[in-house]
Amino acid sequence: MNHDEPVSNYVFPKWVNKLPLYALSGAGLLLCLIVFVFWYWFSPKNLEVGYAPVQPIPYSHKLHVSELGIDCRYCHTQVENSSHSNIPSTDTCMNCHSQIKTQSPDILKLKDSYVNNKPIQWVKVHNLPDYVYFNHSRHVTAGISCYSCHGRVDQMERVHQVKPLSMSWCLECHRAPENHLRPREFVTKLDWKADNQLEVGRQIKEAYKIRPGEDCSTCHR
Ligand code: HEC
Ligand code: HEC
Numbered sequence: 161m162n163h164d165e166p167v168s169n170y171v172f173p174k175w176v177n178k179l180p181l182y183a184l185s186g187a188g189l190l191l192c193l194i195v196f197v198f199w200y201w202f203s204p205k206n207l208e209v210g211y212a213p214v215q216p217i218p219y220s221h222k223l224h225v226s227e228l229g230i231d232c233r234y235c236h237t238q239v240e241n242s243s244h245s246n247i248p249s250t251d252t253c254m255n256c257h258s259q260i261k262t263q264s265p266d267i268l269k270l271k272d273s274y275v276n277n278k279p280i281q282w283v284k285v286h287n288l289p290d291y292v293y294f295n296h297s298r299h300v301t302a303g304i305s306c307y308s309c310h311g312r313v314d315q316m317e318r319v320h321q322v323k324p325l326s327m328s329w330c331l332e333c334h335r336a337p338e339n340h341l342r343p344r345e346f347v348t349k350l351d352w353k354a355d356n357q358l359e360v361g362r363q364i365k366e367a368y369k370i371r372p373g374e375d376c377s378t379c380h381r
């Protein structure tokens with residue numbers, strides 16, 4: 161056999177020379193895939209849907225909203241006029257619980273918080289990263305219901321997160337808010353449904369010239 165002629169040119173087809181390259185990029189792809197799968201499935205974003213931390217007192221929205229008929233704004237008083245929707249202080253609970261169920265162990269905890277001026281340490285359920293700007297009042301006053309972002313809180317014994325709060329989720333609605341807009345008087349009526357959502361949504365969108373921003377600076381400032 162002639163030394164000058166590389167063996168591989170005869171024994172193996174040409175593409176074999178590229179094999180290491182394929183192997184390398186194959187490994188690269190595999191690595192990307194693994195990273196993606198982990199990033200996608202195990203990133204907190206996906207875990208957060210369904211996130212339902214145990215609270216220091218088992219306060220039930222189902223009981224207080226659906227059965228007793230208390231409006232969201234009785235407790236979340238800031239939701240219409242501030243970027244943040246406040247959690248009520250113990251005083252709000254004591255409006256009733258200074259009289260109701262005063263001997264229940266959970267209400268005794270409330271009383272302790274009230275008398276000693278120690279706020280209940282409620283665990284936050286929904287969390288956006290700090291670099292995202294969000295504003296409750298802009299949404300609620302435009303006619304977006306709590307329901308669109310928090311689901312049927314009025315049926316929850318314990319609050320859990322139902323939406324991913326991801327960028328694509330925000331943008332999906334900003335591109336087509338007519339799928340969600342409703343008359344303002346129904347924003348806290350979580351069981352309210354329009355007969356024809358698209359029609360109602362389009363009317364409101366036109367009437368109030370609602371144009372949610374899609375520029376980066378709308379949410380990152
Ligand atoms: C009687 C007072 C009261 C009323 C009425 C009430 N809430 Fe709440 N809400 C609370 C308290 C206390 C918490 C904190 C404990 C918890 O998460 O369960 C809370 C927590 C929440 C959270 C979770 C906040 C977080 O940590 O991310 C959401 C969302 C919420 N409420 C929505 C609603 C909606 C929607 C309504 C009306 C349908 C409503 N609430 C009515 C007292 C109230
Ligand atoms: C408008 C009146 C009202 C307000 C305000 C109110 N509650 Fe209640 N709460 C009730 C009533 C009525 C019951 C049911 C009592 C019963 O089962 O007989 C109840 C029941 C409860 C129970 C169950 C007690 C048990 O042992 O059965 C807890 C816990 C509770 N409330 C916590 C809270 C907290 C925390 C707040 C403030 C965020 C609050 N409530 C605000 C009226 C109110």
Ligand code: HEC
Nearest residue numbers: 232236239244245246286287288294299300304305306309
């Ligand atoms: C457009 C979506 C959207 C709507 C509509 C909306 N929320 Fe929220 N809510 C959020 C997001 C996102 C957060 C988390 C904010 C953060 O981490 O900064 C949140 C957080 C909260 C909190 C925790 C306190 C806070 O401000 O972080 C409460 C309480 C709450 N919402 C109640 C309500 C109630 C009550 C309504 C209806 C009157 C409502 N929300 C409507 C998206 C929404």
Ligand code: HEC
Nearest residue numbers: 293294298302308330333334337340370371372373378379
């Ligand atoms: C279900 C629909 C819906 C969802 C989900 C939603 N938005 Fe909005 N957003 C709106 C509407 C409607 C407006 C009001 C636009 C107007 O008044 O012209 C708005 C307005 C805003 C504004 C105020 C814009 C300004 O010019 O000041 C900000 C900021 C914002 N949204 C951020 C967010 C972020 C961040 C998320 C996700 C965490 C989100 N939104 C999710 C519908 C939605």
Ligand code: HEC
Nearest residue numbers: 205289292325326327330331334373374375376378379380
């Ligand atoms: C309607 C609101 C909204 C708009 C508009 C928006 N973003 Fe975001 N962005 C978010 C939210 C919410 C998150 C947090 C997502 C999460 O935690 O999964 C985010 C996260 C990000 C991140 C971090 C991604 C990550 O995985 O950590 C980058 C980078 C980003 N945005 C860039 C942009 C750019 C560039 C634009 C303009 C083309 C833009 N955003 C427009 C709401 C928005």
